[in-house]
Amino acid sequence: MGTTTDPAPGARVALLRKARGLSQTALARKAHVSLSLLSKVEVGDRPLTPAAATALGGALGLSMAEVQGRASVAADDELLLSELRSAMRDFDMPVHEDVSEGRVAAGLEMADRHRDQVDVAALMTMLPALLRDATAHAHAENSPTSWSALADVYSTVYWLAARHRWMDLAELAVTRQRWAVEQQPNPVGVAFAARDRAGTYLNFGDVDHGLDVVDRAIAAVQSAPVSTVDRDLAMGVLNLRGMTLAGRLPDKREAAREAERHIKSAWRAAASFSSDIEAHGLTFGSQNTFTHVLATRVDLGRPRAALTLTDDLDAALAGLPPTRVAPTRINYARAQLDVGDRDGALENLVAAFDVAPQMARIHPMGREVLRVLSSLHRRSNPALLRLSKLSGVPL
Template identity: 30%
Template structure:
């Protein structure tokens, strides 16, 4: 395990690197973070180890998640897990919210947009710190302003991302139920469809893929009855087909999987790559799901995924979670094809893009263990990656 001095130096090096990339001097960072210049210097020199409050202040000043500064240490896990009891308390008492202030609607909209951004960028530390208070405030406000319901649904979805990624499946299921209940307060079929998309996590977690496919197809049929030709409509409908393709593949229903894939491609060609009701959709998202589909189908379907990985990478404009997911799926395809070094390269790419998403992904841990087992003389870099995952 790395020493405290080494961890401190590593964090200091990252602070210095990101500060330089932002074209900030040490003095600029000190003023933005409200920290003394001498503290910044000591951190970057590695002679001081940042505490949580200092780390949060520096991360906020640099505009990054604290995990970017902790890359390679074990602290990120504890920081996220430590917020789960607070989130549980808020969820448990949602029927009887506490008293307190509620900000004006425009301020709440800004806060929820920031939560969505953190979710899409896999910034789970910042997200988990902000959500308990935000959800409590929205729950209070909902008693007198039903117009807050869509914001509350969106915040529940952000909380579900944390719960699901960090293995709190019971909390995830409860949050999805709350999303569904709150959606009833809003006459918005697209919001309901977006919740159906998220609900698929329950079927993934329990491996009940056939039921998950039926649920998605019911939602697709319901949405088709809407007389809507907007980009938002096509984006939401396309995302349902995109997910249905993967679920059908997991269920072993190849024809259904390919049919939903084709419909996703058709709709993807009609809209620009963007975020539709909280989900990324468009040509690039469908292309990424081709890899997920290939991995789910396996065997003869892997070749297109391998070829895509050799010739294409998701653009940086896409959400970090979606981009890292591409490389996680590609790593599995390459591993199954016997391409060990290329598989590890893909895992490293995923880590660079979204370290928290990568570290908590069960496939990354499985594939990391497999690579360690297959490489009799493991490289220092592979061993370091395994240590980062907590495998050694």
């Protein structure tokens, strides 16, 4: 599957600003960011952070995802997206064919495998048919298990759309996901749907409303008649989303306070599991909590605190799927860049591309770290040249 996302987010800011006839001074003033920061972001001396993208987007009348830029698929893959959209439109019109639970379960298992390995091409190819199968089975069976399976397929569609910043598709996916779990409600399924819904607010840069979704879902889980294991799982994934949202609050004092609240709750939930587990297409446990804490520390502007969370990143990530390893490597590289460790940042960025190239090439921060590294090195570098070819980010 071919995707292009040129230019990188920071370079895109300059294009958006100029298209609106704004000077750097005018945009900086309107967005309440420093002129120095905006200038450095545009030329590639500083990465465009999610917080800066949100602030600049607000001034430009755009969402954070729109500022970062959606990934466009190659012409040959547009048909697959069209088929997926068609399957989503037919959510209440199942195909007239018997689809067994085993067939849906096998399809979900394969989709989870592709998602974990960040094989976007394979996932895109199979999702339209899997969605139609799961839809037909849920309508025919009308059981909590069948509707939960359909919700999981929609969650995977959301994951795919959010990674590429196709926010119209992402919003539709979470709406359908919530609809599916409400046909035969179960507290865990509802919690996972809330997590994904909060994710759309995260991508739009609307942190406050995302936190409201998370907190309401947490309150519902706490009072729901579920097992301790299910409650800890639901609480865990919700608090992971909560800490990510909180870390991006504009008031850094409030951000730190709210993030710590979710971090403590996530650690408590993770302590119930001896190792990370897979559920509903997601991973939860101590290792994945660590990756989210690290990312949140970076978003809070505390790169040194992020870097001191472990003195052996390889060991900390051992056994986690590429879908978690790659973004953590990118976040670690961002922290290293912030403290002036260019060589370490490049090493971890290379590792991210090696473990999950299809994710790294469209990851907004991955592209920003690469752009800044290429600007700072000021000379030819074989690793940077290779990543430039893989990502489409010009040096």
